[in-house]
Amino acid sequence: MIATIELVIDLLLAFCVVLTAAIVFTKDLLLAVVLAGAEGVLVATVFYLLLAPDIALVQVAAGVGISTAFFIVGLRKIGRREE
Amino acid sequence: MSGWRGSLLGVLFVASMSSILVYAFLGYPELGFVRPLGEFYLFNTYNFENQDWWSASPNAVTGLLWDYRGYDTLYETMVFYVGIVAVAMFFEGHAKLTKTGGMTVIVRATARMVFVFILTSAFAITIFSIKTPGGGFQGGSIMAIAYIAIIVALSKGFLPEMNIDLEKAHIAKIIGLALIAGLTIVPVVYSLASGSVAYALQNQPKAWAPFGYPTYLGLTSLSGGLIIPIQLGEMVHVGMGFTIMFLLLTMKERED
Amino acid sequence: MMIATAGQLPYILVAIMASICIYAALFKSNLFKKMLAIFLLTDAVNLLFIIQGYRLGNSIPPIIPPGMDPSDFASIAVDPLAHYFVVTAVVIGLAEVATLTALIIYTYKHYGTIETKKIKELRG
Numbered sequence: 413m414i415a416t417i418e419l420v421i422d423l424l425l426a427f428c429v430v431l432t433a434a435i436v437f438t439k440d441l442l443l444a445v446v447l448a449g450a451e452g453v454l455v456a457t458v459f460y461l462l463l464a465p466d467i468a469l470v471q472v473a474a475g476v477g478i479s480t481a482f483f484i485v486g487l488r489k490i491g492r493r494e495e
Numbered sequence: 496m497s498g499w500r501g502s503l504l505g506v507l508f509v510a511s512m513s514s515i516l517v518y519a520f521l522g523y524p525e526l527g528f529v530r531p532l533g534e535f536y537l538f539n540t541y542n543f544e545n546q547d548w549w550s551a552s553p554n555a556v557t558g559l560l561w562d563y564r565g566y567d568t569l570y571e572t573m574v575f576y577v578g579i580v581a582v583a584m585f586f587e588g589h590a591k592l593t594k595t596g597g598m599t600v601i602v603r604a605t606a607r608m609v610f611v612f613i614l615t616s617a618f619a620i621t622i623f624s625i626k627t628p629g630g631g632f633q634g635g636s637i638m639a640i641a642y643i644a645i646i647v648a649l650s651k652g653f654l655p656e657m658n659i660d661l662e663k664a665h666i667a668k669i670i671g672l673a674l675i676a677g678l679t680i681v682p683v684v685y686s687l688a689s690g691s692v693a694y695a696l697q698n699q700p701k702a703w704a705p706f707g708y709p710t711y712l713g714l715t716s717l718s719g720g721l722i723i724p725i726q727l728g729e730m731v732h733v734g735m736g737f738t739i740m741f742l743l744l745t746m747k748e749r750e751d
Numbered sequence: 752m753m754i755a756t757a758g759q760l761p762y763i764l765v766a767i768m769a770s771i772c773i774y775a776a777l778f779k780s781n782l783f784k785k786m787l788a789i790f791l792l793t794d795a796v797n798l799l800f801i802i803q804g805y806r807l808g809n810s811i812p813p814i815i816p817p818g819m820d821p822s823d824f825a826s827i828a829v830d831p832l833a834h835y836f837v838v839t840a841v842v843i844g845l846a847e848v849a850t851l852t853a854l855i856i857y858t859y860k861h862y863g864t865i866e867t868k869k870i871k872e873l874r875g
Contacts, residue, residue, distance in 0.1 A: 415807065418761075421761060422760050422761060422764065425765065428764070428798075429764055429767050432768050433771055435787060435791065436771055436772075436779070436788065441781075441783055441784070445787070448790065451791065451794070452794070455794050455797075462805045463810060463811065463812045463813075464834050464837070465628035465812055466554075466628045466629065466633065466838055467797070467801060467837050469633040470838055471841055473633060473636030474842055474845045477636070477640040478636060478639055478640060478741075478845060479790065479848060481643050481647070482740070482744065482845075483852070486744070486855060489856050490855065490859045494781045494784060495781075505774055505778065508778070509767070509770050512773055513769075516769055516770055517762065517766045520759075520762040520765070521762060523762065529804070530830065530832070532832060533832045537813060537831060538825040540821075541815045542821040553814055553815040554815075555815070555828070555831035556814075556835055556838065559831055559832065559834075560839075564835060567839075571839040574843055575843060578843075578850050579846070582849055585854070632842045636845075733842060740846075744849070
Protein backbone atom coordinates (compact mmCIF):
# COMPACT_ATOMS: atom_id res chain seq x y z
CA MET A 413 0.00 0.00 0.00
CA ILE A 414 1.51 3.28 -1.09
CA ALA A 415 1.02 6.30 1.11
CA THR A 416 -0.32 9.60 -0.24
CA ILE A 417 2.80 11.56 0.70
CA GLU A 418 4.92 9.07 -1.19
CA LEU A 419 2.73 9.46 -4.26
CA VAL A 420 3.18 13.24 -4.14
CA ILE A 421 6.96 12.81 -3.81
CA ASP A 422 7.02 10.42 -6.77
CA LEU A 423 5.04 12.89 -8.90
CA LEU A 424 7.37 15.78 -7.99
CA LEU A 425 10.45 13.67 -8.74
CA ALA A 426 9.00 12.61 -12.11
CA PHE A 427 8.46 16.28 -12.93
CA CYS A 428 12.09 16.92 -11.91
CA VAL A 429 13.23 14.26 -14.41
CA VAL A 430 11.19 15.91 -17.19
CA LEU A 431 12.66 19.32 -16.32
CA THR A 432 16.21 17.91 -16.34
CA ALA A 433 15.67 16.47 -19.82
CA ALA A 434 14.26 19.82 -20.99
CA ILE A 435 17.29 21.65 -19.57
CA VAL A 436 19.68 19.31 -21.35
CA PHE A 437 17.96 19.50 -24.77
CA THR A 438 16.97 23.17 -25.01
CA LYS A 439 19.15 25.42 -27.16
CA ASP A 440 18.33 28.62 -25.23
CA LEU A 441 20.68 28.85 -22.25
CA LEU A 442 18.57 31.51 -20.47
CA LEU A 443 15.53 29.22 -20.64
CA ALA A 444 17.72 26.43 -19.24
CA VAL A 445 18.70 28.64 -16.30
CA VAL A 446 15.07 29.55 -15.56
CA LEU A 447 14.08 25.87 -15.71
CA ALA A 448 16.95 25.03 -13.35
CA GLY A 449 15.51 27.55 -10.88
CA ALA A 450 12.09 25.92 -11.19
CA GLU A 451 13.65 22.54 -10.55
CA GLY A 452 15.34 23.98 -7.45
CA VAL A 453 11.90 24.93 -6.10
CA LEU A 454 10.60 21.40 -6.76
CA VAL A 455 13.60 19.84 -5.02
CA ALA A 456 13.09 22.15 -2.02
CA THR A 457 9.44 21.03 -1.86
CA VAL A 458 10.53 17.39 -1.88
CA PHE A 459 12.98 18.13 0.95
CA TYR A 460 10.19 19.72 2.97
CA LEU A 461 7.86 16.77 2.37
CA LEU A 462 10.63 14.37 3.43
CA LEU A 463 10.70 16.17 6.82
CA ALA A 464 13.95 18.07 6.25
CA PRO A 465 13.07 21.73 6.95
CA ASP A 466 16.73 22.69 7.47
CA ILE A 467 17.64 21.53 3.97
CA ALA A 468 14.55 23.12 2.43
CA LEU A 469 15.69 26.50 3.81
CA VAL A 470 19.22 26.21 2.47
CA GLN A 471 17.99 24.83 -0.86
CA VAL A 472 15.54 27.69 -1.42
CA ALA A 473 18.19 30.28 -0.58
CA ALA A 474 21.21 28.75 -2.30
CA GLY A 475 19.79 26.52 -5.02
CA VAL A 476 17.16 28.94 -6.31
CA GLY A 477 18.26 32.47 -5.40
CA ILE A 478 22.04 32.69 -5.48
CA SER A 479 22.71 30.10 -8.19
CA THR A 480 20.29 31.80 -10.63
CA ALA A 481 22.03 35.13 -9.98
CA PHE A 482 25.44 33.58 -10.72
CA PHE A 483 24.19 31.88 -13.89
CA ILE A 484 22.58 35.05 -15.24
CA VAL A 485 25.76 37.04 -14.56
CA GLY A 486 27.67 34.40 -16.51
CA LEU A 487 25.18 34.44 -19.39
CA ARG A 488 25.40 38.22 -19.73
CA LYS A 489 29.05 37.77 -20.63
CA ILE A 490 28.95 34.70 -22.87
CA GLY A 491 25.62 35.18 -24.70
CA ARG A 492 22.46 33.11 -24.36
CA ARG A 493 22.56 30.95 -27.50
CA GLU A 494 24.03 27.49 -27.68
CA GLU A 495 25.32 26.35 -31.09
CA MET B 496 27.79 12.75 -33.41
CA SER B 497 24.91 14.57 -35.03
CA GLY B 498 21.25 14.14 -35.95
CA TRP B 499 19.31 11.02 -35.10
CA ARG B 500 22.45 8.98 -34.53
CA GLY B 501 23.59 11.32 -31.75
CA SER B 502 20.22 11.28 -29.99
CA LEU B 503 20.02 7.48 -30.28
CA LEU B 504 23.44 7.16 -28.65
CA GLY B 505 22.31 9.60 -25.93
CA VAL B 506 19.19 7.57 -25.17
CA LEU B 507 21.26 4.37 -25.06
CA PHE B 508 23.79 5.96 -22.72
CA VAL B 509 21.09 7.27 -20.37
CA ALA B 510 19.31 3.90 -20.34
CA SER B 511 22.44 1.88 -19.53
CA MET B 512 23.74 4.41 -16.97
CA SER B 513 20.40 4.58 -15.15
CA SER B 514 20.07 0.78 -15.06
CA ILE B 515 23.52 0.58 -13.45
CA LEU B 516 22.56 3.27 -10.93
CA VAL B 517 19.18 1.63 -10.19
CA TYR B 518 20.95 -1.68 -9.58
CA ALA B 519 23.24 0.11 -7.10
CA PHE B 520 20.51 2.13 -5.36
CA LEU B 521 18.16 -0.82 -4.83
CA GLY B 522 20.71 -2.17 -2.37
CA TYR B 523 19.45 0.55 -0.03
CA PRO B 524 16.63 -0.50 2.26
CA GLU B 525 13.10 0.62 1.54
CA LEU B 526 11.91 3.86 3.09
CA GLY B 527 11.43 3.42 6.80
CA PHE B 528 14.84 2.39 8.10
CA VAL B 529 17.22 4.64 10.07
CA ARG B 530 20.76 3.37 10.50
CA PRO B 531 22.04 2.84 14.08
CA LEU B 532 24.46 5.79 13.98
CA GLY B 533 21.56 8.12 13.18
CA GLU B 534 19.55 6.65 16.06
CA PHE B 535 22.51 7.21 18.38
CA TYR B 536 22.60 10.91 17.49
CA LEU B 537 18.81 11.23 17.83
CA PHE B 538 18.81 9.53 21.22
CA ASN B 539 21.67 11.56 22.67
CA THR B 540 21.22 15.03 21.26
CA TYR B 541 19.00 16.33 24.08
CA ASN B 542 19.12 13.57 26.67
CA PHE B 543 19.22 14.87 30.27
CA GLU B 544 20.05 11.48 31.74
CA ASN B 545 23.30 11.06 29.83
CA GLN B 546 24.90 14.50 29.85
CA ASP B 547 28.34 13.14 28.94
CA TRP B 548 27.13 12.62 25.38
CA TRP B 549 24.54 15.32 24.84
CA SER B 550 24.94 18.38 22.63
CA ALA B 551 22.40 20.57 24.51
CA SER B 552 20.58 21.27 21.24
CA PRO B 553 17.01 20.05 20.57
CA ASN B 554 17.70 20.40 16.83
CA ALA B 555 19.72 17.28 16.02
CA VAL B 556 21.09 18.64 12.73
CA THR B 557 22.55 21.69 14.49
CA GLY B 558 24.04 19.52 17.20
CA LEU B 559 25.63 17.31 14.54
CA LEU B 560 26.99 20.33 12.65
CA TRP B 561 28.98 21.90 15.45
CA ASP B 562 29.20 19.30 18.21
CA TYR B 563 29.36 15.67 17.11
CA ARG B 564 30.87 16.35 13.68
CA GLY B 565 32.46 19.75 14.24
CA TYR B 566 35.76 18.83 12.58
CA ASP B 567 33.96 17.90 9.34
CA THR B 568 32.23 21.26 9.33
CA LEU B 569 35.50 23.07 9.99
CA TYR B 570 37.02 21.51 6.88
CA GLU B 571 33.88 22.25 4.85
CA THR B 572 34.39 25.86 5.88
CA MET B 573 37.94 25.61 4.58
CA VAL B 574 36.73 24.24 1.22
CA PHE B 575 34.34 27.18 0.91
CA TYR B 576 37.16 29.59 1.73
CA VAL B 577 39.34 28.06 -1.00
CA GLY B 578 36.44 28.51 -3.45
CA ILE B 579 36.34 32.24 -2.69
CA VAL B 580 40.12 32.47 -3.12
CA ALA B 581 39.85 30.70 -6.50
CA VAL B 582 37.26 33.18 -7.81
CA ALA B 583 39.31 36.08 -6.43
CA MET B 584 42.39 34.80 -8.27
CA PHE B 585 40.65 35.25 -11.62
CA PHE B 586 39.09 38.65 -11.07
CA GLU B 587 40.70 40.55 -8.20
CA GLY B 588 43.17 42.48 -10.37
CA HIS B 589 40.41 43.86 -12.57
CA ALA B 590 38.04 44.83 -9.77
CA LYS B 591 36.65 48.30 -10.33
CA LEU B 592 33.58 49.98 -8.88
CA THR B 593 31.77 51.99 -11.55
CA LYS B 594 28.84 54.25 -10.86
CA THR B 595 26.10 53.30 -13.31
CA GLY B 596 22.36 53.89 -13.44
CA GLY B 597 20.71 51.23 -11.37
CA MET B 598 16.95 50.99 -11.28
CA THR B 599 14.20 53.55 -10.68
CA VAL B 600 13.67 55.44 -7.40
CA ILE B 601 10.72 53.26 -6.37
CA VAL B 602 12.71 50.06 -6.87
CA ARG B 603 15.62 51.49 -4.88
CA ALA B 604 13.46 52.56 -1.92
CA THR B 605 11.69 49.19 -1.88
CA ALA B 606 14.98 47.34 -2.16
CA ARG B 607 16.32 49.14 0.93
CA MET B 608 13.27 48.19 3.00
CA VAL B 609 13.30 44.59 1.79
CA PHE B 610 17.05 44.43 2.48
CA VAL B 611 16.44 45.16 6.18
CA PHE B 612 13.68 42.53 6.39
CA ILE B 613 15.75 39.83 4.71
CA LEU B 614 18.80 40.57 6.87
CA THR B 615 16.66 40.41 10.04
CA SER B 616 15.23 37.06 9.01
CA ALA B 617 18.74 35.76 8.31
CA PHE B 618 19.85 36.71 11.82
CA ALA B 619 16.68 35.20 13.33
CA ILE B 620 17.15 31.93 11.46
CA THR B 621 20.72 31.72 12.76
CA ILE B 622 20.10 32.76 16.36
CA PHE B 623 17.05 30.54 17.00
CA SER B 624 18.62 27.58 15.22
CA ILE B 625 18.96 25.31 18.25
CA LYS B 626 15.18 25.01 18.70
CA THR B 627 13.85 25.64 15.18
CA PRO B 628 15.13 24.74 11.69
CA GLY B 629 18.01 26.90 10.57
CA GLY B 630 21.67 27.52 11.13
CA GLY B 631 24.77 29.26 9.91
CA PHE B 632 24.70 27.94 6.35
CA GLN B 633 21.00 28.76 5.91
CA GLY B 634 21.29 32.22 7.47
CA GLY B 635 24.42 32.94 5.42
CA SER B 636 22.70 32.03 2.15
CA ILE B 637 19.74 34.28 3.01
CA MET B 638 22.11 37.11 3.98
CA ALA B 639 23.85 36.75 0.61
CA ILE B 640 20.46 36.99 -1.12
CA ALA B 641 19.83 40.29 0.67
CA TYR B 642 23.14 41.70 -0.55
CA ILE B 643 22.74 40.33 -4.09
CA ALA B 644 19.25 41.86 -4.31
CA ILE B 645 20.59 45.25 -3.21
CA ILE B 646 23.50 45.00 -5.68
CA VAL B 647 21.11 44.24 -8.55
CA ALA B 648 18.62 46.97 -7.60
CA LEU B 649 21.02 49.77 -6.69
CA SER B 650 24.01 48.89 -8.94
CA LYS B 651 27.45 48.56 -7.47
CA GLY B 652 28.29 52.27 -7.56
CA PHE B 653 25.83 52.96 -4.76
CA LEU B 654 27.28 50.31 -2.49
CA PRO B 655 29.55 52.68 -0.50
CA GLU B 656 26.35 54.49 0.64
CA MET B 657 25.17 51.20 2.10
CA ASN B 658 28.56 50.63 3.75
CA ILE B 659 29.46 47.66 1.59
CA ASP B 660 32.45 47.29 -0.67
CA LEU B 661 34.90 44.56 -1.44
CA GLU B 662 37.38 45.37 1.30
CA LYS B 663 34.71 45.66 3.99
CA ALA B 664 33.20 42.36 2.86
CA HIS B 665 36.63 40.73 3.09
CA ILE B 666 37.14 42.16 6.59
CA ALA B 667 33.71 40.94 7.78
CA LYS B 668 34.42 37.48 6.35
CA ILE B 669 37.75 37.35 8.18
CA ILE B 670 36.06 38.41 11.45
CA GLY B 671 33.61 35.51 11.03
CA LEU B 672 36.47 33.08 10.40
CA ALA B 673 38.38 34.43 13.41
CA LEU B 674 35.31 33.86 15.60
CA ILE B 675 35.13 30.23 14.44
CA ALA B 676 38.87 29.71 14.99
CA GLY B 677 38.82 31.40 18.40
CA LEU B 678 35.92 29.30 19.70
CA THR B 679 37.72 26.20 18.42
CA ILE B 680 40.93 27.01 20.26
CA VAL B 681 39.55 28.28 23.63
CA PRO B 682 39.19 24.75 25.15
CA VAL B 683 42.76 23.89 24.10
CA VAL B 684 44.09 27.04 25.77
CA TYR B 685 42.08 26.19 28.89
CA SER B 686 43.54 22.69 28.88
CA LEU B 687 47.09 24.00 28.61
CA ALA B 688 46.51 26.56 31.36
CA SER B 689 44.75 24.31 33.89
CA GLY B 690 46.32 20.93 33.15
CA SER B 691 42.95 19.17 32.77
CA VAL B 692 41.63 17.36 29.69
CA ALA B 693 39.77 19.42 27.08
CA TYR B 694 39.17 18.89 23.38
CA ALA B 695 39.22 21.39 20.50
CA LEU B 696 35.62 22.38 19.66
CA GLN B 697 34.36 20.88 22.93
CA ASN B 698 30.87 22.16 23.64
CA GLN B 699 29.52 20.66 26.89
CA PRO B 700 31.45 19.43 29.96
CA LYS B 701 32.07 15.68 30.30
CA ALA B 702 32.82 13.68 33.43
CA TRP B 703 36.51 13.45 32.50
CA ALA B 704 36.82 16.83 30.73
CA PRO B 705 35.36 19.62 32.85
CA PHE B 706 35.57 22.48 30.32
CA GLY B 707 32.26 23.57 28.80
CA TYR B 708 30.53 26.56 27.29
CA PRO B 709 27.49 27.71 29.32
CA THR B 710 24.41 25.57 28.68
CA TYR B 711 21.83 28.07 29.91
CA LEU B 712 21.41 31.80 29.53
CA GLY B 713 20.12 32.97 32.89
CA LEU B 714 18.31 30.11 34.65
CA THR B 715 16.22 28.26 32.10
CA SER B 716 16.71 29.68 28.61
CA LEU B 717 18.77 27.24 26.57
CA SER B 718 21.87 28.79 25.01
CA GLY B 719 23.40 25.82 23.23
CA GLY B 720 26.87 26.70 24.50
CA LEU B 721 29.27 27.13 21.62
CA ILE B 722 26.71 26.54 18.90
CA ILE B 723 25.05 29.95 18.51
CA PRO B 724 28.19 32.15 18.45
CA ILE B 725 30.00 29.81 16.09
CA GLN B 726 26.98 29.77 13.79
CA LEU B 727 26.96 33.56 13.73
CA GLY B 728 30.57 33.36 12.54
CA GLU B 729 29.62 30.81 9.89
CA MET B 730 26.70 32.99 8.77
CA VAL B 731 28.96 36.01 8.24
CA HIS B 732 31.53 33.86 6.43
CA VAL B 733 29.05 32.24 4.03
CA GLY B 734 27.02 35.40 3.40
CA MET B 735 30.04 37.58 2.77
CA GLY B 736 31.71 34.83 0.72
CA PHE B 737 28.80 34.64 -1.73
CA THR B 738 28.58 38.44 -1.83
CA ILE B 739 32.29 38.69 -2.68
CA MET B 740 31.94 36.06 -5.41
CA PHE B 741 28.96 37.89 -6.91
CA LEU B 742 30.73 41.26 -6.80
CA LEU B 743 33.84 39.81 -8.44
CA LEU B 744 31.82 38.05 -11.16
CA THR B 745 29.90 41.23 -12.03
CA MET B 746 32.87 43.55 -11.90
CA LYS B 747 34.96 42.67 -14.89
CA GLU B 748 32.07 43.17 -17.30
CA ARG B 749 31.79 46.89 -16.58
CA GLU B 750 35.47 47.40 -17.23
CA ASP B 751 35.45 46.74 -20.98
CA MET C 752 16.94 -11.22 -8.80
CA MET C 753 15.90 -7.96 -7.31
CA ILE C 754 12.44 -6.61 -8.04
CA ALA C 755 11.68 -2.99 -7.32
CA THR C 756 8.71 -2.29 -5.07
CA ALA C 757 6.57 0.84 -5.00
CA GLY C 758 8.59 2.14 -2.05
CA GLN C 759 11.70 2.16 -4.20
CA LEU C 760 10.25 4.27 -7.02
CA PRO C 761 11.99 7.48 -5.73
CA TYR C 762 15.37 5.75 -6.10
CA ILE C 763 14.61 4.89 -9.73
CA LEU C 764 13.52 8.44 -10.58
CA VAL C 765 16.64 9.89 -8.93
CA ALA C 766 18.79 7.41 -10.88
CA ILE C 767 17.25 8.53 -14.20
CA MET C 768 17.75 12.19 -13.26
CA ALA C 769 21.40 11.55 -12.31
CA SER C 770 22.15 9.65 -15.52
CA ILE C 771 20.68 12.40 -17.73
CA CYS C 772 22.98 14.82 -15.89
CA ILE C 773 26.01 12.54 -16.34
CA TYR C 774 25.22 12.25 -20.07
CA ALA C 775 25.09 16.03 -20.44
CA ALA C 776 28.24 16.59 -18.40
CA LEU C 777 30.17 14.09 -20.55
CA PHE C 778 28.85 14.61 -24.09
CA LYS C 779 27.47 18.14 -24.42
CA SER C 780 29.81 20.47 -26.26
CA ASN C 781 28.78 23.68 -24.50
CA LEU C 782 30.74 24.37 -21.30
CA PHE C 783 27.85 26.27 -19.69
CA LYS C 784 25.55 23.29 -20.30
CA LYS C 785 28.14 21.00 -18.71
CA MET C 786 28.22 23.25 -15.62
CA LEU C 787 24.42 23.30 -15.40
CA ALA C 788 24.43 19.48 -15.59
CA ILE C 789 26.97 19.23 -12.77
CA PHE C 790 24.85 21.58 -10.65
CA LEU C 791 21.74 19.43 -11.22
CA LEU C 792 23.78 16.30 -10.47
CA THR C 793 24.52 17.65 -6.98
CA ASP C 794 20.75 18.13 -6.54
CA ALA C 795 20.13 14.51 -7.55
CA VAL C 796 22.76 13.21 -5.12
CA ASN C 797 21.32 15.35 -2.30
CA LEU C 798 17.88 13.89 -3.05
CA LEU C 799 19.33 10.38 -2.82
CA PHE C 800 20.78 11.15 0.62
CA ILE C 801 17.53 12.59 1.98
CA ILE C 802 15.34 9.84 0.51
CA GLN C 803 17.33 7.06 2.13
CA GLY C 804 17.29 8.86 5.49
CA TYR C 805 13.48 9.11 5.41
CA ARG C 806 11.28 7.00 7.64
CA LEU C 807 7.71 5.97 6.84
CA GLY C 808 4.83 6.18 9.29
CA ASN C 809 4.18 8.93 11.81
CA SER C 810 7.69 10.34 11.54
CA ILE C 811 8.74 13.85 12.63
CA PRO C 812 11.65 16.16 11.68
CA PRO C 813 14.88 15.69 13.71
CA ILE C 814 13.97 18.45 16.19
CA ILE C 815 12.91 17.15 19.59
CA PRO C 816 9.57 18.65 20.76
CA PRO C 817 9.57 20.00 24.36
CA GLY C 818 8.97 17.29 26.95
CA MET C 819 9.35 14.29 24.65
CA ASP C 820 11.27 11.26 25.85
CA PRO C 821 14.56 10.78 23.90
CA SER C 822 13.96 7.08 23.26
CA ASP C 823 10.48 7.79 21.83
CA PHE C 824 12.06 10.53 19.72
CA ALA C 825 14.78 8.19 18.44
CA SER C 826 12.17 5.67 17.33
CA ILE C 827 10.08 8.06 15.20
CA ALA C 828 12.36 10.87 13.92
CA VAL C 829 14.07 10.82 10.52
CA ASP C 830 17.85 10.37 10.10
CA PRO C 831 19.76 13.58 11.01
CA LEU C 832 23.06 12.28 9.60
CA ALA C 833 21.81 12.51 5.99
CA HIS C 834 20.53 16.05 6.67
CA TYR C 835 23.90 17.02 8.11
CA PHE C 836 25.75 15.92 4.96
CA VAL C 837 23.34 17.73 2.64
CA VAL C 838 23.37 21.08 4.50
CA THR C 839 27.07 21.52 3.82
CA ALA C 840 26.94 19.87 0.38
CA VAL C 841 24.44 22.42 -0.99
CA VAL C 842 26.62 25.37 0.00
CA ILE C 843 29.85 23.74 -1.19
CA GLY C 844 28.17 22.78 -4.49
CA LEU C 845 27.19 26.40 -5.03
CA ALA C 846 30.77 27.58 -4.32
CA GLU C 847 31.93 25.05 -6.91
CA VAL C 848 29.42 26.42 -9.43
CA ALA C 849 30.67 29.97 -8.81
CA THR C 850 34.25 28.83 -9.42
CA LEU C 851 33.19 27.10 -12.65
CA THR C 852 31.35 30.26 -13.78
CA ALA C 853 34.56 32.24 -13.25
CA LEU C 854 36.52 29.66 -15.27
CA ILE C 855 33.95 29.74 -18.10
CA ILE C 856 34.00 33.54 -18.28
CA TYR C 857 37.80 33.41 -18.38
CA THR C 858 37.67 30.80 -21.18
CA TYR C 859 35.28 33.00 -23.16
CA LYS C 860 37.56 36.03 -22.79
CA HIS C 861 40.52 33.96 -23.94
CA TYR C 862 39.10 31.94 -26.86
CA GLY C 863 35.97 33.91 -27.80
CA THR C 864 33.80 30.78 -27.60
CA ILE C 865 32.76 28.19 -25.01
CA GLU C 866 32.14 25.30 -27.41
CA THR C 867 34.74 22.60 -26.72
CA LYS C 868 34.78 21.50 -30.37
CA LYS C 869 35.74 24.97 -31.58
CA ILE C 870 38.32 25.38 -28.84
CA LYS C 871 39.92 22.12 -30.00
CA GLU C 872 40.11 23.43 -33.58
CA LEU C 873 41.65 26.69 -32.40
CA ARG C 874 44.38 24.91 -30.51
CA GLY C 875 45.04 22.22 -33.08
